[in-house]
Amino acid sequence: MNPLKIITCILCLLLFMPFFAVAQHAGLAIPDITGVWERAKDPTAPASQQAQLKAEYFKEKQRLVQAQSEANANGMPLATRLMQCQGDGMPGMMGGPFPMEIIQSKGQITIIQEAYTQVRRIYLDKAQKALDDIEPSFFGHAVGRWDKGVLLVETIGIKPEVMYQNMPHSEQMRIKERIYFATHEILRDEITIEDPVVLEKPWTFTMSYKRMPDYQMLEYICEGNRYFVDEKGQQRMLSNDAIK
Amino acid sequence: MNVLKDKIIWVLLSLCIANATLAHHSFAVYDSSRSVTLKGVVTKWQWTNPHAYLELDVQDATGAAHHYVLEGTSINIMIRGGWRSNMIKVGDQVTAVAAPTLSGDQTGLLLEATLANGQKVEMPIPAGYIFKRTP
Numbered sequence: 001m002n003p004l005k006i007i008t009c010i011l012c013l014l015l016f017m018p019f020f021a022v023a024q025h026a027g028l029a030i031p032d033i034t035g036v037w038e039r040a041k042d043p044t045a046p047a048s049q050q051a052q053l054k055a056e057y058f059k060e061k062q063r064l065v066q067a068q069s070e071a072n073a074n075g076m077p078l079a080t081r082l083m084q085c086q087g088d089g090m091p092g093m094m095g096g097p098f099p100m101e102i103i104q105s106k107g108q109i110t111i112i113q114e115a116y117t118q119v120r121r122i123y124l125d126k127a128q129k130a131l132d133d134i135e136p137s138f139f140g141h142a143v144g145r146w147d148k149g150v151l152l153v154e155t156i157g158i159k160p161e162v163m164y165q166n167m168p169h170s171e172q173m174r175i176k177e178r179i180y181f182a183t184h185e186i187l188r189d190e191i192t193i194e195d196p197v198v199l200e201k202p203w204t205f206t207m208s209y210k211r212m213p214d215y216q217m218l219e220y221i222c223e224g225n226r227y228f229v230d231e232k233g234q235q236r237m238l239s240n241d242a243i244k
Numbered sequence: 245m246n247v248l249k250d251k252i253i254w255v256l257l258s259l260c261i262a263n264a265t266l267a268h269h270s271f272a273v274y275d276s277s278r279s280v281t282l283k284g285v286v287t288k289w290q291w292t293n294p295h296a297y298l299e300l301d302v303q304d305a306t307g308a309a310h311h312y313v314l315e316g317t318s319i320n321i322m323i324r325g326g327w328r329s330n331m332i333k334v335g336d337q338v339t340a341v342a343a344p345t346l347s348g349d350q351t352g353l354l355l356e357a358t359l360a361n362g363q364k365v366e367m368p369i370p371a372g373y374i375f376k377r378t379p
Contacts, residue, residue: 075346077270085268085294097370098320114320218320224292226315227269235269237315237351 030146031181034104036215039096042186042208051193052200057168064166071234079229081161085222087116089138089162090155091175091191094207101217109144109151117220122153131156131171138162140175151179170197185210268294268318271369274343274353278378282312282352286336291329293318298332298354300340314342314354317369325368336360343375 053061071078087093094100098115109122122142134141134157144153155175163169173195182188192204226238284300296316301309316322319329332338337360342352355375358364369375 072270072272075273077272080269083269098318115318218323220293220318220320222294224290224297225268225294226297235273237273 029149030104031149032104033102033109033151033179033187036099036101036212036217037187037209038099038212038215040186040208040210042182042188042206044182045188045206045208046190046204048205049203051167051203053167054198054200057198060168061166068166077235079227079233079235082116083227083235084229085116085225087118087138088113088164089118090120090140090142090158090164091193092162092164093118093120093139094189094191095164096207098220099212099215099217100209112217114217114220116222122151128154128156136160136171144177149180151177153177153179167193168198169193169195172197182208187211271343271353273345273347274375275346276343276375278344278376279341279355280344280352281339281341282314283337283339284312286332286334286338287311289329289332289334291319293320295319296322298338298340298357300338310350312340312342313351314340315351316354316367321368321370325366327365331359331363331365332357333360341377 068078082088088095093113093115094111096113096115098113100114101112103110103112107124107126109124111120111122112118113120118139120139120142122144124143125145126143128143129141136157136159138159140155140157142153142155144151146152153176155177156173157171158169158173158175160169160171173193176192176194178188178190180188187209189207189209190204191207192202193199194202228236228238230236282300282302284302286298287301288297288299290297290299296319298314298316300312300314302312303309319327339358340354341356342354345351353369353375354367355369355372355377356364356366
């Protein structure tokens with residue numbers, strides 16, 4: 001064969017290899033997403049939107065952000081749930097910045113966020129429960145199914161006080177996710193928050209991950225928290241005397 | 245126009261808050277504009293989550309001892325950054341660079357440490373670049 005043709009063939013192969021890889025993943029009814037993942041850059045991801053809150057909730061969030069900003073400027077930050085070692089809940093736990101382990105088992109996908117040892121269970125091929133049958137919680141009740149290589153998940157029943165990026169939400173919030181391989185290496189989670197009470201329209205943003213092939217998850221126990229909430233709702237560190 | 249301006253300010257503020265809360269708690273208690281260098285003897289080395297703590301007794305020029313409490317980050321992040329619990333022991337002489345607390349307490353955010361064996365280790369604080377090192 002003409003050497004020029006061989007080089008052209010190799011270049012074409014290299015150029016289209018990522019598409020073959022994606023096609024290979026997408027073609028699988030159930031791709032292998034088991035493993036440890038960390039947040040990754042994903043330049044081809046759909047642009048994340050800003051949430052459009054209804055006027056009263058926009059003002060509520062503005063007040064909170066302003067209060068936090070002023071408290072930070074005074075060196076006396078407001079207390080948060082994370083500061084009290086309560087974890088992010090959904091959807092914050094999908095955002096890292098710690099590693100996250102996904103385990104696929106029969107009828108269930110389990111996601112463990114290393115920070116605060118947060119565990120989320122997605123029940124596969126089950127009907128979603130009615131809101132009245134769910135006790136509000138940090139991670140809610142999640143059901144999912146595979147559709148042509150895309151894991152479709154719906155989560156409801158998140159406690160109102162479990163807020164992502166200071167965003168208020170109602171009991172009617174539904175978190176819908178599309179989890180799929182964007183490339184051979186990038187796992188993408190397109191998250192859409194639906195909340196007809198609080199949001200003007202559904203809010204979509206993306207989180208992307210790459211594998212940590214050799215990483216073994218570490219334990220995370222909040223055993224040495226020196227912070228507490230004072231009577232003004234501010235973050236305070238225990239005094240040396242209290243530690244002793 | 246004012247609505248647009250408000251929204252832009254709100255978005256910027258949100259981003260600042262989001263950055264500030266990447267960690268277990270806000271680091272706004274610490275002065276990011278300067279650092280202090282403390283040479284002292286380790287009295288306590290707390291290797292825990294959510295954060296590690298290094299306590300030092302530092303002698304001033306008159307010989308008086310001052311107790312400092314320096315906060316690190318999550319030990320999980322520290323392990324991924326190369327730290328180990330056995331790197332520091334009570335009684336070790338260490339030199340610490342820290343961002344002091346704005347309140348003036350003898351506490352601070354540990355930015356780097358030179359250990360008893362001369363090894364220098366950086367604290368892998370998320371967004372730690374905002375903390376300036378000053379002489």
